Ligand SMILES: O=C(O)CCC(=O)C(=O)O
């Protein structure tokens with residue numbers, strides 16, 4: 238069965254985030270579960286084969302070097318100075334770090350993990366029932382997408398706006414499994430608090446006004462990602478093609494312990510081996526623009542396992558849809574490298590130009 242991706246917006250003059258299109262895209266989980274491995278002929282998965290997958294080295298030995306930031310130490314007067322220096326270095330040198338002692342209660346994390354597992358186990362037509370609700374994304378309304386419109390990725394995705402609170406309408410959220418809405422509500426509230434702390438500490442490393450990324454100026458988009466195994470050609474497909482995120486920061490929770498995330502560093506790919514209790518944070522495009530390039534939005538991708546599925550959930554801390562983001566300069570001598578960016582325009586470009594070979598961020602740079 239072919240699945241219609243919802244939210245076909247994006248026609249001229251329409252003012253909404255267009256996260257999908259009306260292109261027919263196959264649900265990959267269904268493709269895998271409904272075919273015996275030998276039936277998945279090269280023809281059937283041809284569109285997912287990524288010829289450039291091995292173009293850059295994968296340096297697993299550097300996994301151990303991925304920075305780890307202890308939020309507890311940032312909150313302790315005795316350790317805050319050293320830990321802030323580590324945070325600054327992580328943002329400057331890596332654009333990516335793991336956060337320990339993040340303060341999100343275990344039961345909230347366990348709850349969202351269980352719900353996501355169960356959600357993806359629901360029959361396809363039930364999930365499609367939620368996916369195909371009309372999504373008006375204007376001003377961070379609701380959005381539901383299962384699959385990307387330019388789909389090369391071996392993944393099914395389901396996303397929704399969860400902040401600001403006044404814009405969200407929980408009646409659109411999946412009500413199966415029974416505890417899902419409540420769990421999303423708890424998890425996203427906790428993550429909003431956590432994002433707030435992290436961006437406040439990041440702002441301190443730069444002498445920025447933390448108000449720039451304060452709750453009233455941001456939204457939150459949540460995306461649940463399901464990457465089925467690929468028995469026949471795991472090394473030739475990607476769960477998520479290389480990209481950077483259109484966020485200030487993104488917080489990622491690995492729902493099960495199947496590895497797959499790789500980050501780009503000095504031209505190579507470094508697989509991330511997450512610390513069991515950590516959440517993963519990366520710098521997104523809007524923080525790169527705001528810091529005038531001092532903190533880089535890191536490119537990342539997701540590889541696929543031959544036998545095991547991977548599940549993850551990304552929480553994007555994003556600027557308000559009707560806002561702008563400008564570089565904040567350290568001093569008057571500093572050369573401005575990025576344009577003042579209209580969030581809505583950037584979002585459109587981001588969502589439409591994935592495969593034009595140019596990073597969306599390049600459009601935001603002054604030449
Ligand atoms: O699943 C992952 O590890 C990464 C997901 C991701 O990069 C994203 O949602 O933007």
Ligand SMILES: [Fe+2]
Pocket residue numbers: 480481482487537
């Ligand atoms: Fe990402």
